[in-house]
Amino acid sequence: MSQQDVEGLDVERIRADFPILEREVDGKQVVYLDNAATTHTPEPVVEAMSDYYRRYNANVHRGIHHLSQEASVAYEDAHDRVAEFVGASGGREELVFTKNTTESENLIAYSWGLSELGPGDEVVLTEMEHHASLVTWQQIAKRAGADVKYVRVDDTGRLDMDHARECITDDTAMVSVVHVSNTLGTVNPVSELADIAHDHDAYIFVDGAQAVPTRPVDVEAIDADFYAFSGHKMVGPTGIGCLYGKADILEDLEPYHYGGGMIRKVTFEDSTWGDVPWKFEPGTPPIAEAVGLHAAVDYLEDIGMERVRAREEALTEYAYDRLAAEDDVEIYGPEPGPERGGLVSFNLEGVHAHDLTSILNDHAVAIRAGDHCTQPLHDKLGVAASARASFYVYNTRAEIDALVEALEDARTLFA
Amino acid sequence: MGLGSDMYRQQILDHYKNPRNYGELEDPTFSHVGENPMCGDEIRMDIRLADDGETIENVAFSGDGCAISQASASMLSTKLAGKTVDELLEMDRDDVIDMLGVDISPMRVKCAVLAEKVAQDGAEIYRGELDKEKTTTTED
Ligand SMILES: Cc1ncc(COP(=O)(O)O)c(C=O)c1O
Numbered sequence: 118m119s120q121q122d123v124e125g126l127d128v129e130r131i132r133a134d135f136p137i138l139e140r141e142v143d144g145k146q147v148v149y150l151d152n153a154a155t156t157h158t159p160e161p162v163v164e165a166m167s168d169y170y171r172r173y174n175a176n177v178h179r180g181i182h183h184l185s186q187e188a189s190v191a192y193e194d195a196h197d198r199v200a201e202f203v204g205a206s207g208g209r210e211e212l213v214f215t216k217n218t219t220e221s222e223n224l225i226a227y228s229w230g231l232s233e234l235g236p237g238d239e240v241v242l243t244e245m246e247h248h249a250s251l252v253t254w255q256q257i258a259k260r261a262g263a264d265v266k267y268v269r270v271d272d273t274g275r276l277d278m279d280h281a282r283e284c285i286t287d288d289t290a291m292v293s294v295v296h297v298s299n300t301l302g303t304v305n306p307v308s309e310l311a312d313i314a315h316d317h318d319a320y321i322f323v324d325g326a327q328a329v330p331t332r333p334v335d336v337e338a339i340d341a342d343f344y345a346f347s348g349h350k351m352v353g354p355t356g357i358g359c360l361y362g363k364a365d366i367l368e369d370l371e372p373y374h375y376g377g378g379m380i381r382k383v384t385f386e387d388s389t390w391g392d393v394p395w396k397f398e399p400g401t402p403p404i405a406e407a408v409g410l411h412a413a414v415d416y417l418e419d420i421g422m423e424r425v426r427a428r429e430e431a432l433t434e435y436a437y438d439r440l441a442a443e444d445d446v447e448i449y450g451p452e453p454g455p456e457r458g459g460l461v462s463f464n465l466e467g468v469h470a471h472d473l474t475s476i477l478n479d480h481a482v483a484i485r486a487g488d489h490c491t492q493p494l495h496d497k498l499g500v501a502a503s504a505r506a507s508f509y510v511y512n513t514r515a516e517i518d519a520l521v522e523a524l525e526d527a528r529t530l531f532a
Numbered sequence: 533m534g535l536g537s538d539m540y541r542q543q544i545l546d547h548y549k550n551p552r553n554y555g556e557l558e559d560p561t562f563s564h565v566g567e568n569p570m571c572g573d574e575i576r577m578d579i580r581l582a583d584d585g586e587t588i589e590n591v592a593f594s595g596d597g598c599a600i601s602q603a604s605a606s607m608l609s610t611k612l613a614g615k616t617v618d619e620l621l622e623m624d625r626d627d628v629i630d631m632l633g634v635d636i637s638p639m640r641v642k643c644a645v646l647a648e649k650v651a652q653d654g655a656e657i658y659r660g661e662l663d664k665e666k667t668t669t670t671e672d
Protein backbone atom coordinates (compact mmCIF):
# COMPACT_ATOMS: atom_id res chain seq x y z
CA MET A 118 0.00 0.00 0.00
CA SER A 119 1.24 3.47 -0.75
CA GLN A 120 1.64 5.97 2.03
CA GLN A 121 -1.39 7.85 0.78
CA ASP A 122 -3.64 4.79 1.02
CA VAL A 123 -2.57 4.06 4.57
CA GLU A 124 -3.54 7.47 5.82
CA GLY A 125 -6.20 8.10 3.20
CA LEU A 126 -4.87 11.58 2.61
CA ASP A 127 -3.81 13.58 -0.38
CA VAL A 128 -1.10 15.59 1.36
CA GLU A 129 -0.13 17.56 -1.73
CA ARG A 130 -3.69 18.79 -2.10
CA ILE A 131 -3.85 19.78 1.54
CA ARG A 132 -0.53 21.60 1.29
CA ALA A 133 -1.88 23.63 -1.62
CA ASP A 134 -4.44 25.14 0.78
CA PHE A 135 -1.63 26.57 2.93
CA PRO A 136 0.33 29.11 0.88
CA ILE A 137 2.60 29.86 3.85
CA LEU A 138 4.16 26.41 3.40
CA GLU A 139 5.81 27.83 0.25
CA ARG A 140 7.41 30.61 2.26
CA GLU A 141 11.16 30.94 1.81
CA VAL A 142 13.63 32.52 4.21
CA ASP A 143 17.10 33.27 2.85
CA GLY A 144 16.26 31.26 -0.24
CA LYS A 145 15.21 28.14 1.64
CA GLN A 146 11.68 26.83 1.95
CA VAL A 147 10.58 26.88 5.59
CA VAL A 148 10.10 23.48 7.19
CA TYR A 149 7.45 24.25 9.79
CA LEU A 150 7.54 21.79 12.68
CA ASP A 151 6.12 24.03 15.41
CA ASN A 152 2.46 23.10 15.10
CA ALA A 153 1.91 22.50 18.79
CA ALA A 154 2.59 26.21 19.28
CA THR A 155 0.27 27.24 16.48
CA THR A 156 -0.90 25.72 13.22
CA HIS A 157 -1.01 27.44 9.85
CA THR A 158 -4.22 28.78 8.35
CA PRO A 159 -5.72 27.36 5.14
CA GLU A 160 -7.23 29.47 2.38
CA PRO A 161 -10.89 28.67 3.22
CA VAL A 162 -10.39 30.11 6.73
CA VAL A 163 -8.62 33.23 5.48
CA GLU A 164 -11.35 33.58 2.85
CA ALA A 165 -14.19 33.24 5.35
CA MET A 166 -12.68 35.94 7.52
CA SER A 167 -12.01 38.38 4.70
CA ASP A 168 -15.49 37.71 3.35
CA TYR A 169 -16.87 38.73 6.73
CA TYR A 170 -14.88 41.97 6.68
CA ARG A 171 -15.69 42.64 3.04
CA ARG A 172 -19.43 41.86 3.11
CA TYR A 173 -21.04 41.82 6.55
CA ASN A 174 -18.80 43.40 9.17
CA ALA A 175 -20.98 44.76 11.98
CA ASN A 176 -21.33 44.49 15.72
CA VAL A 177 -23.44 41.60 17.01
CA HIS A 178 -26.50 41.16 19.23
CA ARG A 179 -27.46 44.82 19.40
CA GLY A 180 -28.14 45.88 15.82
CA ILE A 181 -31.49 45.70 14.09
CA HIS A 182 -29.98 46.56 10.75
CA HIS A 183 -29.28 43.95 8.15
CA LEU A 184 -25.51 43.70 8.44
CA SER A 185 -25.71 43.30 12.18
CA GLN A 186 -28.25 40.53 11.75
CA GLU A 187 -26.00 38.66 9.35
CA ALA A 188 -23.02 39.08 11.64
CA SER A 189 -25.04 38.01 14.70
CA VAL A 190 -26.35 34.88 13.02
CA ALA A 191 -22.86 33.93 11.83
CA TYR A 192 -21.39 34.56 15.27
CA GLU A 193 -24.07 32.59 17.08
CA ASP A 194 -24.06 29.72 14.59
CA ALA A 195 -20.32 29.32 15.01
CA HIS A 196 -21.00 28.28 18.62
CA ASP A 197 -23.33 25.50 17.50
CA ARG A 198 -20.92 24.32 14.83
CA VAL A 199 -17.96 24.10 17.18
CA ALA A 200 -20.09 22.47 19.88
CA GLU A 201 -21.15 19.81 17.40
CA PHE A 202 -17.52 19.27 16.38
CA VAL A 203 -16.58 18.22 19.93
CA GLY A 204 -19.77 16.28 20.61
CA ALA A 205 -21.56 18.81 22.84
CA SER A 206 -25.22 18.09 22.20
CA GLY A 207 -26.35 21.27 23.97
CA GLY A 208 -24.95 23.45 21.17
CA ARG A 209 -24.33 27.07 22.08
CA GLU A 210 -25.69 26.58 25.59
CA GLU A 211 -22.63 24.51 26.32
CA LEU A 212 -20.00 26.39 24.36
CA VAL A 213 -18.49 29.73 25.33
CA PHE A 214 -16.06 31.63 23.13
CA THR A 215 -13.02 32.96 24.97
CA LYS A 216 -9.69 34.33 23.84
CA ASN A 217 -7.84 31.00 24.12
CA THR A 218 -7.41 27.91 26.29
CA THR A 219 -5.73 30.01 28.96
CA GLU A 220 -8.75 32.28 29.29
CA SER A 221 -11.07 29.26 29.41
CA GLU A 222 -9.07 27.93 32.38
CA ASN A 223 -9.22 31.32 34.06
CA LEU A 224 -12.93 31.69 33.46
CA ILE A 225 -13.72 28.57 35.47
CA ALA A 226 -10.97 29.14 38.03
CA TYR A 227 -12.28 32.63 38.79
CA SER A 228 -16.01 32.17 38.48
CA TRP A 229 -16.28 28.73 40.02
CA GLY A 230 -12.98 28.33 41.90
CA LEU A 231 -12.86 31.59 43.81
CA SER A 232 -16.41 31.21 45.09
CA GLU A 233 -16.57 27.45 45.66
CA LEU A 234 -13.06 26.55 46.88
CA GLY A 235 -12.04 27.00 50.48
CA PRO A 236 -9.80 25.58 53.21
CA GLY A 237 -9.93 21.77 53.24
CA ASP A 238 -10.73 21.57 49.54
CA GLU A 239 -8.28 20.08 47.08
CA VAL A 240 -7.53 20.77 43.47
CA VAL A 241 -5.80 17.83 41.77
CA LEU A 242 -3.52 18.57 38.82
CA THR A 243 -0.85 16.49 37.10
CA GLU A 244 2.88 17.04 36.86
CA MET A 245 2.51 17.46 33.12
CA GLU A 246 0.05 20.36 33.21
CA HIS A 247 0.71 23.34 30.98
CA HIS A 248 1.20 26.60 32.88
CA ALA A 249 -2.24 27.64 31.54
CA SER A 250 -3.81 25.24 34.00
CA LEU A 251 -1.00 24.77 36.54
CA VAL A 252 -0.39 28.44 37.35
CA THR A 253 -4.09 29.33 37.19
CA TRP A 254 -5.24 26.67 39.65
CA GLN A 255 -2.17 27.08 41.85
CA GLN A 256 -2.87 30.80 42.28
CA ILE A 257 -6.64 30.52 42.63
CA ALA A 258 -6.24 27.71 45.18
CA LYS A 259 -3.80 29.88 47.11
CA ARG A 260 -6.28 32.76 47.20
CA ALA A 261 -9.10 30.45 48.23
CA GLY A 262 -7.00 28.66 50.87
CA ALA A 263 -7.38 25.32 49.09
CA ASP A 264 -4.63 22.71 48.58
CA VAL A 265 -3.13 21.54 45.29
CA LYS A 266 -1.92 18.01 44.61
CA TYR A 267 -0.08 16.74 41.56
CA VAL A 268 -0.54 13.30 40.05
CA ARG A 269 2.89 11.83 39.31
CA VAL A 270 4.27 11.23 35.86
CA ASP A 271 6.07 7.89 35.70
CA ASP A 272 9.35 7.04 33.96
CA THR A 273 7.58 6.23 30.70
CA GLY A 274 5.99 9.68 30.60
CA ARG A 275 2.52 8.43 31.55
CA LEU A 276 0.36 9.37 34.49
CA ASP A 277 0.68 7.07 37.47
CA MET A 278 -2.98 6.09 37.67
CA ASP A 279 -2.58 4.42 41.07
CA HIS A 280 -1.29 7.70 42.35
CA ALA A 281 -4.22 9.47 40.68
CA ARG A 282 -6.61 7.23 42.64
CA GLU A 283 -4.74 8.12 45.82
CA CYS A 284 -4.72 11.86 45.11
CA ILE A 285 -8.38 12.18 44.21
CA THR A 286 -10.41 11.93 47.42
CA ASP A 287 -13.68 13.15 48.85
CA ASP A 288 -11.90 16.43 49.62
CA THR A 289 -11.18 16.92 45.94
CA ALA A 290 -13.35 19.60 44.36
CA MET A 291 -11.65 19.91 40.97
CA VAL A 292 -9.43 17.70 38.84
CA SER A 293 -7.73 19.57 36.02
CA VAL A 294 -5.81 17.44 33.51
CA VAL A 295 -4.25 17.91 30.13
CA HIS A 296 -5.73 15.60 27.48
CA VAL A 297 -2.59 15.46 25.30
CA SER A 298 0.65 16.73 26.85
CA ASN A 299 2.32 19.46 24.83
CA THR A 300 5.73 18.34 26.09
CA LEU A 301 5.62 14.56 26.41
CA GLY A 302 2.96 13.93 23.79
CA THR A 303 1.21 11.57 26.21
CA VAL A 304 -2.50 10.98 25.55
CA ASN A 305 -4.00 10.78 29.01
CA PRO A 306 -6.91 8.47 29.99
CA VAL A 307 -9.22 11.41 30.58
CA SER A 308 -12.47 9.48 30.69
CA GLU A 309 -11.07 7.15 33.35
CA LEU A 310 -9.97 10.23 35.30
CA ALA A 311 -13.44 11.71 34.86
CA ASP A 312 -14.95 8.57 36.41
CA ILE A 313 -12.59 8.77 39.37
CA ALA A 314 -13.34 12.49 39.86
CA HIS A 315 -17.10 11.91 39.66
CA ASP A 316 -16.90 9.02 42.12
CA HIS A 317 -15.73 11.64 44.60
CA ASP A 318 -18.22 14.30 43.49
CA ALA A 319 -15.46 16.41 42.00
CA TYR A 320 -15.54 18.23 38.68
CA ILE A 321 -13.07 17.49 35.93
CA PHE A 322 -11.63 20.19 33.66
CA VAL A 323 -9.82 18.86 30.60
CA ASP A 324 -7.23 20.96 28.75
CA GLY A 325 -7.77 19.87 25.16
CA ALA A 326 -5.47 22.43 23.50
CA GLN A 327 -3.40 19.66 21.88
CA ALA A 328 -6.21 17.11 21.57
CA VAL A 329 -9.00 18.80 19.61
CA PRO A 330 -6.66 19.69 16.71
CA THR A 331 -5.22 16.19 16.41
CA ARG A 332 -7.92 13.56 17.05
CA PRO A 333 -11.68 13.08 17.25
CA VAL A 334 -12.87 14.43 20.60
CA ASP A 335 -16.24 13.73 22.16
CA VAL A 336 -16.67 15.68 25.39
CA GLU A 337 -19.76 13.66 26.33
CA ALA A 338 -18.03 10.31 25.83
CA ILE A 339 -15.23 11.61 28.07
CA ASP A 340 -17.86 12.91 30.49
CA ALA A 341 -15.84 16.09 31.03
CA ASP A 342 -17.52 18.81 33.05
CA PHE A 343 -15.37 21.43 31.34
CA TYR A 344 -13.19 21.17 28.26
CA ALA A 345 -10.97 23.90 26.76
CA PHE A 346 -9.19 24.43 23.44
CA SER A 347 -7.76 27.16 21.19
CA GLY A 348 -8.69 28.15 17.62
CA HIS A 349 -5.14 28.91 16.52
CA LYS A 350 -3.91 25.36 17.13
CA MET A 351 -6.60 23.83 14.88
CA VAL A 352 -6.07 25.78 11.61
CA GLY A 353 -8.27 28.59 12.94
CA PRO A 354 -7.38 32.18 13.80
CA THR A 355 -5.69 33.56 16.91
CA GLY A 356 -7.83 35.49 19.37
CA ILE A 357 -10.52 32.85 19.85
CA GLY A 358 -10.70 29.85 22.13
CA CYS A 359 -13.48 27.70 23.52
CA LEU A 360 -14.83 26.57 26.82
CA TYR A 361 -17.22 23.64 26.82
CA GLY A 362 -19.21 23.21 30.02
CA LYS A 363 -22.14 20.97 30.88
CA ALA A 364 -25.31 23.03 30.44
CA ASP A 365 -26.58 22.72 34.01
CA ILE A 366 -23.22 23.74 35.47
CA LEU A 367 -22.76 26.77 33.22
CA GLU A 368 -26.36 27.77 33.91
CA ASP A 369 -25.69 28.15 37.63
CA LEU A 370 -22.28 29.75 37.30
CA GLU A 371 -21.66 33.45 37.94
CA PRO A 372 -19.75 35.30 35.21
CA TYR A 373 -16.31 36.72 36.05
CA HIS A 374 -16.19 39.45 33.41
CA TYR A 375 -18.85 42.09 33.36
CA GLY A 376 -20.04 44.57 30.79
CA GLY A 377 -22.42 45.04 27.93
CA GLY A 378 -24.02 42.37 25.79
CA MET A 379 -24.26 39.86 28.65
CA ILE A 380 -27.14 41.25 30.65
CA ARG A 381 -30.88 40.74 30.83
CA LYS A 382 -31.78 43.76 32.92
CA VAL A 383 -29.71 46.52 34.47
CA THR A 384 -30.72 49.08 37.08
CA PHE A 385 -28.53 51.45 39.05
CA GLU A 386 -28.62 48.94 41.87
CA ASP A 387 -28.21 45.56 40.21
CA SER A 388 -28.08 43.48 37.04
CA THR A 389 -29.27 40.09 35.88
CA TRP A 390 -27.54 37.93 33.32
CA GLY A 391 -28.48 36.78 29.88
CA ASP A 392 -28.40 33.14 28.80
CA VAL A 393 -25.34 30.94 28.38
CA PRO A 394 -23.05 31.52 26.53
CA TRP A 395 -23.70 35.26 26.28
CA LYS A 396 -23.44 35.91 29.99
CA PHE A 397 -19.79 34.79 29.76
CA GLU A 398 -19.03 36.89 26.69
CA PRO A 399 -19.37 40.56 27.67
CA GLY A 400 -18.22 43.29 25.30
CA THR A 401 -17.72 43.02 21.56
CA PRO A 402 -16.62 39.44 20.96
CA PRO A 403 -14.15 38.07 18.36
CA ILE A 404 -16.63 37.98 15.48
CA ALA A 405 -14.33 37.54 12.49
CA GLU A 406 -12.44 34.93 14.51
CA ALA A 407 -15.65 33.02 15.21
CA VAL A 408 -16.40 33.00 11.50
CA GLY A 409 -12.85 31.77 10.89
CA LEU A 410 -13.12 29.06 13.53
CA HIS A 411 -16.36 27.84 11.95
CA ALA A 412 -14.53 27.53 8.63
CA ALA A 413 -11.60 25.79 10.36
CA VAL A 414 -13.90 23.18 11.86
CA ASP A 415 -15.51 22.62 8.45
CA TYR A 416 -12.06 22.24 6.94
CA LEU A 417 -10.93 19.66 9.49
CA GLU A 418 -14.15 17.71 9.24
CA ASP A 419 -13.75 17.63 5.48
CA ILE A 420 -10.42 15.91 5.92
CA GLY A 421 -11.82 13.76 8.72
CA MET A 422 -10.43 13.77 12.24
CA GLU A 423 -9.71 10.03 12.15
CA ARG A 424 -7.44 10.67 9.18
CA VAL A 425 -5.81 13.60 10.94
CA ARG A 426 -5.10 11.35 13.89
CA ALA A 427 -3.68 8.58 11.70
CA ARG A 428 -1.45 11.07 9.92
CA GLU A 429 -0.18 12.51 13.22
CA GLU A 430 0.56 9.05 14.51
CA ALA A 431 2.43 8.03 11.36
CA LEU A 432 4.55 11.20 11.27
CA THR A 433 5.31 10.94 14.97
CA GLU A 434 6.37 7.33 14.70
CA TYR A 435 8.62 8.21 11.78
CA ALA A 436 10.21 11.15 13.61
CA TYR A 437 10.57 9.17 16.82
CA ASP A 438 12.27 6.27 15.07
CA ARG A 439 14.63 8.52 13.15
CA LEU A 440 15.60 10.50 16.23
CA ALA A 441 15.84 7.42 18.44
CA ALA A 442 18.33 5.96 15.95
CA GLU A 443 20.76 8.75 16.84
CA ASP A 444 22.92 7.83 19.86
CA ASP A 445 23.24 11.38 21.09
CA VAL A 446 19.52 12.20 21.09
CA GLU A 447 17.42 11.84 24.22
CA ILE A 448 13.66 11.71 23.64
CA TYR A 449 11.05 12.44 26.31
CA GLY A 450 7.62 10.83 26.59
CA PRO A 451 6.04 7.49 25.68
CA GLU A 452 6.83 5.36 22.65
CA PRO A 453 4.87 6.09 19.49
CA GLY A 454 1.39 4.63 19.15
CA PRO A 455 -2.17 5.50 20.05
CA GLU A 456 -1.04 6.83 23.44
CA ARG A 457 1.16 9.50 21.91
CA GLY A 458 0.20 12.73 20.21
CA GLY A 459 1.95 14.37 17.27
CA LEU A 460 5.07 15.83 18.80
CA VAL A 461 8.53 14.77 19.89
CA SER A 462 10.52 16.64 22.55
CA PHE A 463 14.21 15.84 22.69
CA ASN A 464 17.72 17.04 23.47
CA LEU A 465 20.90 16.63 21.47
CA GLU A 466 23.77 15.81 23.80
CA GLY A 467 26.18 18.69 24.33
CA VAL A 468 24.03 21.30 22.60
CA HIS A 469 21.61 23.50 24.50
CA ALA A 470 18.11 23.36 22.98
CA HIS A 471 18.19 27.07 22.19
CA ASP A 472 21.49 26.81 20.38
CA LEU A 473 20.16 23.82 18.48
CA THR A 474 17.06 25.72 17.44
CA SER A 475 19.11 28.68 16.24
CA ILE A 476 21.24 26.36 14.12
CA LEU A 477 18.21 24.54 12.71
CA ASN A 478 16.81 27.95 11.85
CA ASP A 479 19.72 28.36 9.43
CA HIS A 480 18.33 25.37 7.60
CA ALA A 481 14.92 27.02 7.69
CA VAL A 482 13.73 24.26 10.03
CA ALA A 483 11.33 25.78 12.56
CA ILE A 484 11.02 23.99 15.89
CA ARG A 485 10.46 25.19 19.43
CA ALA A 486 12.96 25.24 22.26
CA GLY A 487 12.41 26.03 25.91
CA ASP A 488 10.31 24.62 28.68
CA HIS A 489 7.13 24.72 26.56
CA CYS A 490 5.26 26.24 29.50
CA THR A 491 5.86 23.10 31.56
CA GLN A 492 8.67 24.28 33.81
CA PRO A 493 7.98 21.99 36.77
CA LEU A 494 7.88 19.00 34.40
CA HIS A 495 11.26 19.99 32.95
CA ASP A 496 12.64 20.30 36.48
CA LYS A 497 11.46 16.76 37.06
CA LEU A 498 13.05 15.58 33.81
CA GLY A 499 16.23 17.25 35.05
CA VAL A 500 16.67 19.53 32.05
CA ALA A 501 16.28 23.29 31.78
CA ALA A 502 14.94 23.12 28.25
CA SER A 503 14.16 20.77 25.40
CA ALA A 504 13.71 21.03 21.68
CA ARG A 505 10.29 20.08 20.32
CA ALA A 506 9.23 19.13 16.83
CA SER A 507 5.47 19.00 16.36
CA PHE A 508 3.57 17.86 13.29
CA TYR A 509 0.33 18.53 11.51
CA VAL A 510 -1.54 16.96 8.60
CA TYR A 511 0.39 18.96 6.02
CA ASN A 512 3.83 17.85 7.18
CA THR A 513 5.83 15.27 5.25
CA ARG A 514 8.44 12.68 6.03
CA ALA A 515 10.87 14.68 3.90
CA GLU A 516 10.50 17.58 6.34
CA ILE A 517 11.36 15.29 9.23
CA ASP A 518 14.39 14.10 7.27
CA ALA A 519 15.44 17.76 6.94
CA LEU A 520 15.27 18.11 10.72
CA VAL A 521 17.32 15.01 11.41
CA GLU A 522 19.94 15.90 8.79
CA ALA A 523 20.32 19.43 10.15
CA LEU A 524 21.33 18.00 13.53
CA GLU A 525 24.67 17.13 11.97
CA ASP A 526 25.50 20.80 11.64
CA ALA A 527 24.96 21.37 15.33
CA ARG A 528 27.18 18.39 16.13
CA THR A 529 29.97 19.75 13.94
CA LEU A 530 29.80 23.24 15.44
CA PHE A 531 29.73 22.04 19.01
CA ALA A 532 32.08 19.06 18.67
CA MET B 533 23.51 32.18 5.81
CA GLY B 534 21.02 33.05 8.53
CA LEU B 535 21.71 34.57 11.88
CA GLY B 536 22.17 31.25 13.61
CA SER B 537 25.54 30.16 12.22
CA ASP B 538 26.78 33.71 12.23
CA MET B 539 26.08 33.69 15.93
CA TYR B 540 28.20 30.63 16.47
CA ARG B 541 31.50 32.02 15.25
CA GLN B 542 34.72 30.53 16.49
CA GLN B 543 35.23 33.03 19.30
CA ILE B 544 31.86 32.31 20.88
CA LEU B 545 32.23 28.56 20.59
CA ASP B 546 35.72 28.84 22.05
CA HIS B 547 34.50 30.73 25.11
CA TYR B 548 31.59 28.31 25.48
CA LYS B 549 33.78 25.23 25.34
CA ASN B 550 36.67 26.75 27.33
CA PRO B 551 35.08 29.28 29.65
CA ARG B 552 37.50 31.80 31.21
CA ASN B 553 37.31 32.62 34.91
CA TYR B 554 34.77 29.85 35.49
CA GLY B 555 34.09 29.13 39.15
CA GLU B 556 33.57 31.12 42.32
CA LEU B 557 35.83 33.61 44.10
CA GLU B 558 36.87 32.84 47.66
CA ASP B 559 36.43 36.40 48.85
CA PRO B 560 34.15 38.31 46.48
CA THR B 561 33.23 41.87 47.40
CA PHE B 562 29.82 41.05 45.99
CA SER B 563 28.17 38.26 44.07
CA HIS B 564 24.82 37.96 42.41
CA VAL B 565 22.74 35.37 40.56
CA GLY B 566 20.30 35.85 37.69
CA GLU B 567 18.40 33.88 35.14
CA ASN B 568 16.89 34.07 31.71
CA PRO B 569 13.63 32.16 31.95
CA MET B 570 13.33 31.76 28.20
CA CYS B 571 16.39 29.53 27.87
CA GLY B 572 16.64 28.46 31.48
CA ASP B 573 20.10 30.10 31.59
CA GLU B 574 21.49 30.78 35.03
CA ILE B 575 24.57 32.89 35.78
CA ARG B 576 26.35 33.77 39.00
CA MET B 577 28.91 36.58 38.89
CA ASP B 578 31.48 37.03 41.67
CA ILE B 579 33.36 40.33 41.71
CA ARG B 580 36.19 41.46 43.98
CA LEU B 581 37.08 45.13 44.17
CA ALA B 582 40.52 46.61 44.91
CA ASP B 583 41.14 48.50 48.16
CA ASP B 584 39.90 51.71 46.57
CA GLY B 585 36.43 50.14 46.56
CA GLU B 586 36.02 51.20 42.94
CA THR B 587 38.31 49.20 40.70
CA ILE B 588 37.34 45.69 39.69
CA GLU B 589 40.21 43.39 40.55
CA ASN B 590 38.93 39.91 40.00
CA VAL B 591 35.89 38.31 38.35
CA ALA B 592 34.52 34.79 38.21
CA PHE B 593 31.29 33.39 36.83
CA SER B 594 29.43 30.12 37.14
CA GLY B 595 26.14 28.68 35.96
CA ASP B 596 24.87 26.94 32.89
CA GLY B 597 22.74 27.57 29.88
CA CYS B 598 22.99 28.15 26.15
CA ALA B 599 26.23 28.95 24.34
CA ILE B 600 25.36 32.61 23.88
CA SER B 601 24.76 33.29 27.57
CA GLN B 602 27.78 31.31 28.75
CA ALA B 603 30.19 32.73 26.16
CA SER B 604 28.95 36.21 26.93
CA ALA B 605 29.64 35.71 30.64
CA SER B 606 33.10 34.32 29.92
CA MET B 607 34.02 37.21 27.64
CA LEU B 608 32.62 39.77 30.06
CA SER B 609 34.66 38.27 32.88
CA THR B 610 37.85 38.92 30.92
CA LYS B 611 36.80 42.46 30.06
CA LEU B 612 35.85 43.66 33.52
CA ALA B 613 39.15 43.41 35.39
CA GLY B 614 40.65 46.88 35.62
CA LYS B 615 37.37 48.66 34.95
CA THR B 616 35.65 50.71 37.64
CA VAL B 617 32.21 49.95 38.99
CA ASP B 618 30.97 53.14 37.31
CA GLU B 619 32.27 51.89 33.99
CA LEU B 620 30.49 48.58 34.54
CA LEU B 621 27.24 50.38 35.29
CA GLU B 622 27.58 52.48 32.15
CA MET B 623 27.71 49.43 29.88
CA ASP B 624 24.63 48.72 27.77
CA ARG B 625 23.45 45.99 25.47
CA ASP B 626 25.32 47.43 22.50
CA ASP B 627 28.59 47.07 24.39
CA VAL B 628 27.82 43.41 24.98
CA ILE B 629 26.92 42.79 21.38
CA ASP B 630 30.08 44.61 20.24
CA MET B 631 32.05 42.43 22.61
CA LEU B 632 30.52 39.26 21.16
CA GLY B 633 31.35 40.55 17.69
CA VAL B 634 28.39 38.85 15.95
CA ASP B 635 24.83 39.66 15.06
CA ILE B 636 22.55 38.34 17.77
CA SER B 637 19.08 37.45 16.58
CA PRO B 638 16.40 39.48 18.40
CA MET B 639 15.08 36.54 20.39
CA ARG B 640 18.54 35.72 21.72
CA VAL B 641 19.58 39.17 22.93
CA LYS B 642 18.25 38.25 26.38
CA CYS B 643 20.78 35.41 26.54
CA ALA B 644 23.59 37.74 25.48
CA VAL B 645 22.95 40.44 28.07
CA LEU B 646 22.28 38.20 31.07
CA ALA B 647 25.83 38.26 32.52
CA GLU B 648 26.08 42.02 32.15
CA LYS B 649 22.77 42.55 33.93
CA VAL B 650 23.75 40.21 36.73
CA ALA B 651 27.06 42.04 37.26
CA GLN B 652 25.34 45.43 37.18
CA ASP B 653 22.54 44.46 39.55
CA GLY B 654 25.13 42.92 41.88
CA ALA B 655 27.07 46.19 41.88
CA GLU B 656 23.98 48.27 42.55
CA ILE B 657 22.91 46.03 45.41
CA TYR B 658 26.46 46.34 46.82
CA ARG B 659 26.17 50.12 46.68
CA GLY B 660 22.77 49.99 48.32
CA GLU B 661 21.04 51.39 45.26
CA LEU B 662 18.97 48.26 44.69
CA ASP B 663 16.95 46.08 46.99
CA LYS B 664 18.92 43.06 48.25
CA GLU B 665 16.09 40.76 47.29
CA LYS B 666 16.13 41.92 43.67
CA THR B 667 16.15 38.93 41.38
CA THR B 668 17.76 39.52 38.05
CA THR B 669 16.02 38.17 35.00
CA THR B 670 16.17 39.20 31.39
CA GLU B 671 12.45 38.70 31.07
CA ASP B 672 11.61 42.39 31.35
C1 LIG C 1 -1.63 21.69 26.52
C2 LIG C 1 -1.78 23.16 26.36
N1 LIG C 1 -2.59 23.84 27.17
C3 LIG C 1 -2.79 25.15 27.06
C4 LIG C 1 -2.14 25.88 26.10
C5 LIG C 1 -2.39 27.35 26.04
O1 LIG C 1 -3.01 27.70 24.87
P1 LIG C 1 -3.27 29.23 24.55
O2 LIG C 1 -1.90 29.86 24.54
O3 LIG C 1 -3.90 29.24 23.22
O4 LIG C 1 -4.11 29.77 25.63
C6 LIG C 1 -1.28 25.23 25.21
C7 LIG C 1 -0.57 25.94 24.15
O5 LIG C 1 0.49 26.48 24.26
C8 LIG C 1 -1.09 23.84 25.35
O6 LIG C 1 -0.26 23.17 24.55
